[in-house]
Amino acid sequence: MATSSVAGDIELDRPNLEDYLPSDSLPQEFPRNLHLRDLLDISPVLTEAAGAIVDDSFTRCFKSNSPEPWNWNIYLFPLWCLGVVIRYGILFPLRGLTLLVGWLAFFAAFFPVHFLLKGQKMRSKIERKLVEMMCSVFVASWTGVIKYHGPRPSTRPHQVFVANHTSMIDFIILEQMTAFAVIMQKHPGWVGFIQKTILESVGCIWFNRNDLKDREVVAKKLRDHVQHPDSNPLLIFPEGTCVNNQYTVMFKKGAFELGCAVCPIAIKYNKIFVDAFWNSKKQSFTMHLVRLMTSWAVVCDVWYLEPQYLRDGETAIEFAERVRDMIAARAGLKKVPWDGYLKHNRPSPKHTEEKQRIFADSVLRRLEES
Amino acid sequence: MGNASSMLTQYDIEEVQEHCNYLFSQQEIVSLYERFCQLDRSAKGFISEDEFLSIPEFSLNPLSKRLLRMVDGLNFKDFVSFLSTFSAKASVQQKIELIFKVYDIDGKGKVTFKDLVEVLRDQTGSFMTEEQRERVITNVLEEAGYTRDCTLSLEDFTRIIDHPGLKMEVEVPID
Numbered sequence: 154m155a156t157s158s159v160a161g162d163i164e165l166d167r168p169n170l171e172d173y174l175p176s177d178s179l180p181q182e183f184p185r186n187l188h189l190r191d192l193l194d195i196s197p198v199l200t201e202a203a204g205a206i207v208d209d210s211f212t213r214c215f216k217s218n219s220p221e222p223w224n225w226n227i228y229l230f231p232l233w234c235l236g237v238v239i240r241y242g243i244l245f246p247l248r249g250l251t252l253l254v255g256w257l258a259f260f261a262a263f264f265p266v267h268f269l270l271k272g273q274k275m276r277s278k279i280e281r282k283l284v285e286m287m288c289s290v291f292v293a294s295w296t297g298v299i300k301y302h303g304p305r306p307s308t309r310p311h312q313v314f315v316a317n318h319t320s321m322i323d324f325i326i327l328e329q330m331t332a333f334a335v336i337m338q339k340h341p342g343w344v345g346f347i348q349k350t351i352l353e354s355v356g357c358i359w360f361n362r363n364d365l366k367d368r369e370v371v372a373k374k375l376r377d378h379v380q381h382p383d384s385n386p387l388l389i390f391p392e393g394t395c396v397n398n399q400y401t402v403m404f405k406k407g408a409f410e411l412g413c414a415v416c417p418i419a420i421k422y423n424k425i426f427v428d429a430f431w432n433s434k435k436q437s438f439t440m441h442l443v444r445l446m447t448s449w450a451v452v453c454d455v456w457y458l459e460p461q462y463l464r465d466g467e468t469a470i471e472f473a474e475r476v477r478d479m480i481a482a483r484a485g486l487k488k489v490p491w492d493g494y495l496k497h498n499r500p501s502p503k504h505t506e507e508k509q510r511i512f513a514d515s516v517l518r519r520l521e522e523s
Numbered sequence: 524m525g526n527a528s529s530m531l532t533q534y535d536i537e538e539v540q541e542h543c544n545y546l547f548s549q550q551e552i553v554s555l556y557e558r559f560c561q562l563d564r565s566a567k568g569f570i571s572e573d574e575f576l577s578i579p580e581f582s583l584n585p586l587s588k589r590l591l592r593m594v595d596g597l598n599f600k601d602f603v604s605f606l607s608t609f610s611a612k613a614s615v616q617q618k619i620e621l622i623f624k625v626y627d628i629d630g631k632g633k634v635t636f637k638d639l640v641e642v643l644r645d646q647t648g649s650f651m652t653e654e655q656r657e658r659v660i661t662n663v664l665e666e667a668g669y670t671r672d673c674t675l676s677l678e679d680f681t682r683i684i685d686h687p688g689l690k691m692e693v694e695v696p697i698d
Contacts, residue, residue: 189667192660194684195622195642196691198586203609203693205580206594207558212578216561491579500579506648508585513650516643520659 187519210489214400215496217432218424240447248294248446255290259283263351280354281332281385287351288329291322295445299326303457306331306416310382312460313375315408316418317480318390319398320431321438322445323420326453333388334378336371338362344438356385362393362494372407379413388418391473394493397430398422401486402493404473414460417476419483423452434496456483531556542600543607551695552603559599569596585646592628609693616681618691623680633674636660 223229263283270276292299306314314333316323321344324335334356340348348359358374360367378384391404398421409415422429427448431441445451458479463472481488492500536549547555562570562578572595576582584590594605607613608621626634626642639660640653647656661671667683669675675683 187659187663189663189669190683190686192639192643192663193622193626193680194689195586195625195646196618196689198584198646199590199622199625200609200691200693202581202584202586202590203606205578205584206562206575207555207606207609207693208696209578209580211580212561495579499576500583504583505585506650508583509646509648510650512585513647516647516659517651517655520655520662 186522187516192516210400211491211495214396214402214489214491214493215432216397217430217435218397218399218428236449240449244296244449245443245447248296252290252294252446255287255294259287259290267354277354277383284351284355285329285332288325291325292329292451295322295442295448296450297326298450298452299455300453301330301455301457306333306386306457308386310384311379311413312416313379313387313389313408313411313413314416314418315389315391315404315476315480316420317398317401317484317486318392318395319420319422320395320429320441322429322431322442322451323390324388326420326455327388327418332385334358334385335388336360336375336390340438342437342439363497375407375411379411392493394496395431395433396493397428398424398484399486400489401477401481402489402491404477406469406473409463409469409473409476412463414462415472415476416460417458417480417483419456419458419480421454421456421484421486423454425452426450429453454484458483539600539603543604546607546610546612547603547695550697554695554697555603555606556599559602569598570594570602571596585648586625586642589625589628589642589645593624606693606695609691611692611694615685615689618689619681619684620677621691622684623677626680633676634680635674636664636671639664 223233263280266276266279266283270279306312308331314327316327321337324333324337327333328335332355335352336358337348337360339345339359339361348357353359356378358371358378360371362368375387378387389408391406391408392402393405394402396402427445427450429445429451431438436444461472461476461479463469467475477488480486531553536552539552540547540549559570560566562574564574572591575591575594576587581587594602597605608617623634624630626638628638640656643651643656643660644653651659657671664671664673669679
């Protein structure tokens, strides 16, 4: 009952875990005949289980790191208090006001354009600019100090951008420079409203990660989108979930099967003022934004890396791994062999079965020999 | 945003340390406490079955269901005491006793043929037939001088699996 069968059928594009795991994590083969001791001694399996209870690389990916406290000292404490007053009493209201004015200006311009210029080429151009502007307002609302390295993406077909994912603000940060069309999970609340009304105009595609049918539709939409010459560049977060910017989980292979150039983007946040990781299980996106808006600044580096192409004889998974290597190296992330969706689902029983198969094989072989 | 470790006082740590026969250092206990709180997501004071299974590396383990019967619902002290068997300082005898308990899951003090088959079933799943499993176990039992009607006591068990290669150690990461 632990590993439900539901987890099995929604994993349409889940790569095979064994392709990623180092070979020594699989059960060892015994060289000799089978003795009672070998059968009774289950210590390797128990050690593995206890090891996972004490520490596991998967949970580490989603651990928020609270900033180092520096206000412990009696001399620093008043300074810290002053900081709190400034951040919450002055910066926060000012930033809230900026955001409000930004939104009002945005809506005042967006809706007339959206409804009056129906069917005209101008419309999408203006909407694109407006969305970029709105994202700049967001970035300003947390005093985003963002350094962009490398050439800025231009609008042309047959390319897809992939980036590591820490928070929904990744999208805002990238969007303020280039109006990307993004593939994202459907959200409830005001984020969902923005998704439906505004972001659809730049060609964003929404889906529900637990809905199999949705995912098929999305796969088709993706293919159409990259072929279309007028569409905005496509942005995908292939991890499919927010990771704490110290690790990177497996890339879903969907983005790497489109048969076009894959342009990696590496995003690294500096945790000096605030941890930009959005722990969606603990915090709503609104609270996440408030946390960012009450910090001194969000410091971040963005690297646009060399476009990559599928090599001869390379599978989509190998390609995805190669791109993940590049992003991990640039942003200083550690790679782990886990699927980010395990945050929501149990791993499929397939992986346990693989372990059982190897063990059974070795027992049977030795049974025949003796 | 209270720091979890600050909630353990020196007394608490010493109490836990005593409970696990000083197999863990104080720092290790602080680390384990952080881990415990992390796994106990709804802060009820114990880790539920579901929370254990949310660790993919654990839930993939062929023996996870059997182990759950031992660790499900443990409070922090017993959680530490369970893990202390995997400390490098724990004696080989203690480790063997734990393995024995995994076999003797209902605590009757002896391991029967049926227990052996059950553990092998967890480990091999559908890749061996029930018949093959029974044959394997009968074979190795007879080779070691037992029959399938024998029950193994802890002493038998110790005699069989105590060897220098037995290594069952897990290191507690300290930040």
